[in-house]
Amino acid sequence: MRAAFLPNVSWAHNVPVRAKLLALFVISTFFLPFSSVVSMGCLAVLAFGLYISVGKQGLVALRTLSPLLYIVAIIIGFHYLNGTLWEGVVAGLRMIGMVLLANFVSITSRMNELMDAVMPLCRPLRLFGLSERRVALAFALMIRFVPVLLAIYSGLQEAYRARSGRRNSWRLIAPFVLRTLKMSESVAEALSARGGADGFR
8 A cells, every 4th residue: 555655755745734635625526527628638637747846756746557558548439439439538538637637646645644634524423423534544545545555456467478478358357356356354354453444553
């Protein structure tokens, strides 16, 4: 889980996590009504620009998101077959932009910082008998898992290409699911050993 965090300090690391989450919400809300290739292209360019701004490690982090392009290609291909190519392009660009932005917050924020930023918003859940720390942990894990899962799929792609000469195949789905379940079990065991959400610092 920690491998997704960029250890080097950059301007993005110095920005408070709440400010980054607020910016993510504002940008998502702003681009939500738009459905043109130009607007979604601007969103994707903005996301790529953020990675470039943090230096070489940002570019390396972009490579771990390469499996996202395969998913986008499937979406565009589906729309092409249904005669709605440009709608597929818009959907693909929106997915690229939003995933990149969420991942950028993840790789420039520590887990405990994400939890501390979200916990105040979760306090009203006490009225329903829910633990705000557990909900905050679930939110932080959701953000953190995006780049980790994509990195796992990217590794499977590289191994498959080394064996077959091809990069993608439906055969990758089964090992991807198995590795995801194994990782989830490992994370659950680690959390249990550390005392659950209350022990995650």
